[in-house]
Amino acid sequence: MTDKKRNVFKVLTNGFMKENPVLKLVLGTCPSLAVTTMAKNGIGMGIAATFVLLGSNIVISLIRKIVPDKVRIPVFITVIAGFTTIVEMLLHAYLPDIYKELGIYIPLIVVNCIILARAEMFACKNTVGMSILDALGMGGGFTIALLIMGSIREILGAGTWFGITLTKNLFDPAVIMVLPAGGFLVYGFVVAAVQKFSTLNIRNKEIAAGCGMSCAGCVANDNGGDKA
Amino acid sequence: MKELILIAISAIFVENFVLSKFLGICPFLGVSKKTSTALGMGGAVVFVITLSSAVTWAANKYLLERYGLTYLQTIVFILVIAALVQFVETVLKKVLPTLYSALGIYLPLITTNCAVLGSALLIQERQYTLLNAVVFGFASAVGFTLAMVLFSGVRERIETSEIPIAFQGLPITLIAAALVSVAFVGFQGLFGL
Numbered sequence: 001m002t003d004k005k006r007n008v009f010k011v012l013t014n015g016f017m018k019e020n021p022v023l024k025l026v027l028g029t030c031p032s033l034a035v036t037t038m039a040k041n042g043i044g045m046g047i048a049a050t051f052v053l054l055g056s057n058i059v060i061s062l063i064r065k066i067v068p069d070k071v072r073i074p075v076f077i078t079v080i081a082g083f084t085t086i087v088e089m090l091l092h093a094y095l096p097d098i099y100k101e102l103g104i105y106i107p108l109i110v111v112n113c114i115i116l117a118r119a120e121m122f123a124c125k126n127t128v129g130m131s132i133l134d135a136l137g138m139g140g141g142f143t144i145a146l147l148i149m150g151s152i153r154e155i156l157g158a159g160t161w162f163g164i165t166l167t168k169n170l171f172d173p174a175v176i177m178v179l180p181a182g183g184f185l186v187y188g189f190v191v192a193a194v195q196k197f198s199t200l201n202i203r204n205k206e207i208a209a210g211c212g213m214s215c216a217g218c219v220a221n222d223n224g225g226d227k228a
Numbered sequence: 229m230k231e232l233i234l235i236a237i238s239a240i241f242v243e244n245f246v247l248s249k250f251l252g253i254c255p256f257l258g259v260s261k262k263t264s265t266a267l268g269m270g271g272a273v274v275f276v277i278t279l280s281s282a283v284t285w286a287a288n289k290y291l292l293e294r295y296g297l298t299y300l301q302t303i304v305f306i307l308v309i310a311a312l313v314q315f316v317e318t319v320l321k322k323v324l325p326t327l328y329s330a331l332g333i334y335l336p337l338i339t340t341n342c343a344v345l346g347s348a349l350l351i352q353e354r355q356y357t358l359l360n361a362v363v364f365g366f367a368s369a370v371g372f373t374l375a376m377v378l379f380s381g382v383r384e385r386i387e388t389s390e391i392p393i394a395f396q397g398l399p400i401t402l403i404a405a406a407l408v409s410v411a412f413v414g415f416q417g418l419f420g421l
Contacts, residue, residue, distance in 0.1 A: 029250075
């Protein structure tokens with residue numbers, strides 16, 4: 001019993017540190033860079049992607065035994081696209097500000113590698129309960145990573161945090177941080193900090209090389225999602 | 229004609245997909261280690277985006293808008309792109325085996341390249357005509373290739389230099405990308421866009 005409990009805990013926390021999708025697995029880099037000009041947008045994107053991930057993980061783990069192996073990728077993509085459309089409509093209706101800020105990056109959640117990678121590595125092999133935990137863990141890790149990057153960029157680039165002015169008399173904001181170049185720069189430094197304080201250096205490099213080959217490459221790499 | 233040139237130049241330089249819109253970062257980081265692979269991937273992307281711009285434009289105009297189904301845009305586009313990639317792969321294999329073996333492994337990866345879906349969505353957002361859409365798609369993909377090839381040159385240099393342990397691998401690559409991106413900021417003043 002304790003073994004099972006530990007397993008549950010491991011699945012849930014995996015996404016936060018050990019396999020943080022953005023900082024460790026280097027998945028979903030496009031939205032991480034594009035929307036993190038403000039902490040608020042980072043959180044918005046994080047929650048939207050978590051919702052899609054949760055929905056797609058639940059549905060895919062439910063239908064995993066019915067779907068033939070050969071057509072599983074198109075089926076997964078259709079499921080993910082369905083949930084993305086739902087999120088898009090919800091945001092449009094209830095949070096028009098965030099909808100406007102995130103723009104085309106909301107429909108682009110469909111091609112966010114994190115979601116397809118979790119479907120392929122986790123949801124199609126595990127039960128619904130475990131898939132829910134995995135989605136919450138991974139989505140949480142993604143949201144936190146975006147929040148960290150968004151906060152750094154907003155504080156340095158605009159001198160504000162969630163719209164509250166912080167650095168009025170301390171220093172002049174450096175606009176470069178909210179420009180695209182600042183995104184790459186902050187991402188680079190955050191990943192460097194994570195590498196400095198973690199023991200998984202070698203693996204990180206391996207994945208960075210493999211993953212760029214797209215999600216398919218990541219999935220082929222199979223980095224422990226099913227072993228967890 | 230002037231409009232087309234304007235669209236093309238702004239898509240290549242001012243709104244470069246990789247360096248100012250953050251589309252297609254995965255292949256940009258992953259396949260840019262060598263100039264030759266960067267060119268291979270770039271070629272495949274130019275081919276697919278140009279085609280998909282036309283096809284998704286038509287799908288939007290004659291299917292979705294006519295029957296009031298625009299809310300299905302995301303689903304339809306991603307399926308159209310996936311089918312198109314598969315189709316291109318099959319046709320190339322049969323008709324132009326040399327090109328097929330050159331683009332080879334890069335083709336199937338393109339379905340999940342957000343640059344393809346991104347360009348399709350941007351085209352609808354800006355309500356381009358068919359010709360504008362194709363020019364925009366082609367030019368964006370050329371911009372993507374340009375950024376990748378430039379960056380692969382930078383990366384070949386990084387390979388041989390001494391880098392602090394914490395920065396090895398991904399971090400130094402990202403910081404190099406930041407510097408390349410700064411260079412592209414210079415184009416922003418063009419045409420007062």
